[in-house]
Amino acid sequence: MAKVSRSPWLLHYDGSSCNGCDIEVLACLTPVYDAERLGIINTGDPMQADIFLITGGINTQNQAVVKQLYDQMPRPKVVVAVGVCACTGGIFKECYNILGGADTVIPVDIYVPGCAARPQAIIDGIVKAVALFQQRSEEHDRLVKEGGKGAAVNG
């Protein structure tokens, strides 16, 4: 993360986690861990968000919600799966209502392991997401300059 020219905003959604990762995500934003020093800010509005933090696996009822939140986010965007449930389904993988990790419905860029994921690991994931977002927005800008309005980049 050499240079960051934009401050990405962060959207958090609880897929079907046990809450452990959610409170760790919130703990990351509070003064002790203070992820906001990395230039991000937590928002509740998907239309203003650049980084999507998802905790917990995907079930039959929330898959449409997750897909919709992802689609509402403007390009470029980065998705971070926090916790082992969001990565693979985790301990609930064998449950009848769990379809799998977050990547069953949306493309995931960064996987943060842990049950529950530790704040240090989440911050590490956010740092990687900020760097990836910077890279993608540069690419996005370049394509827009070259190809006009209709250009779109991955993610």
Next chain:
Amino acid sequence: MGKRSVIPFGPQHPVLPEPIHLDLVVEDEKVVEAIPSVGFVHRGLESLVTKKDFNTMAYVAERTCGICSFMHGMGYCECVENMMGVEVPIRAKFLRTIWSEMSRVHSHLLWLGLLADGFGHENLFYQCWRIRERILDMLEMTTGGRCIFSVNQVGGVLKDIPDDMLKSIEEAITDIEAELKVVQKTLLYDYTVKSRLCGVGILTKEQAHDLGTVGPFMRASGIKSDMRLRGYDAYPYLDFEPITSDDCDCYARCDVRTREIFQAIDLIRQAIAKMPSETDLAVQVKDKPSGEYFMRVEQPRGEAVYYTKGNGSMFLDRMRIRTPTFANLPGLCETLKGADLADVGLLVITIDPCVSCTER
């Protein structure tokens, strides 16, 4: 009379980290009716009893919820222990009590922070969560985890808390008590906070009783009931009285929970002082469970009921959990009737909703 319309609340909403959906029928700015719909976090955790044996299920039961994780694991283990007629060593009972009360402190501080965030007091939110980190450090030191502890097993506990750690827990709770007293001045006596909480979301004693509410939500409506008085774990050796308030509003709920933190700190102190010198932590469980049992545990959010049924094999037939938030939802819908639209977020928070418990 204004025109009626329906406003959706959630599942993704800034006021809550968890997904819950309410259809709010509003007339002008007043809520006429609230219809909850749940299921966004449903995993089907109870069905895992057929795939994991009863010892491993202790870790699955713990993952019902990341906030009251310790008590879920404990409730399940005690239910199975009682079903099998296993007597847990006394030291394990005291250790479970200490960890339970530490979980209560961390859960209530988390809630106070979320409440402050709910009415827009960011600074207070950060202060509560800063204090909470101290208790999380203690939990991490004694168990190894911040959210999921995995120290319960059927028959006792897996880890001991040595004397030097008990001493540092005592130091930490003394610090927390002092810091909380500073925050409490703003939280309970500040004009802005009071104007937002007093008289909002009234649930009378009769309503609270009839709708079957539990925990601090019920005690804030003046009903004196606490499952800890039932005397499981080390609670028969400790001296305490349930905390109640007769105001029945959001302020009373805030007040009750704040005083419960001090009570929990006091209970930890008592438990440390009366800690038995026996060193046994667990008994060997060799039988296979059969029969059935109900267990009731007082969680930070209220009474949780566990039911297990064994069939004489390593796998249980059924595990059922009734969680406190589920019991409090009818009470919430009652308080929402007639509330201002702007207060909805706040009212949802005052029952301390734990959606992942409720939906499992």
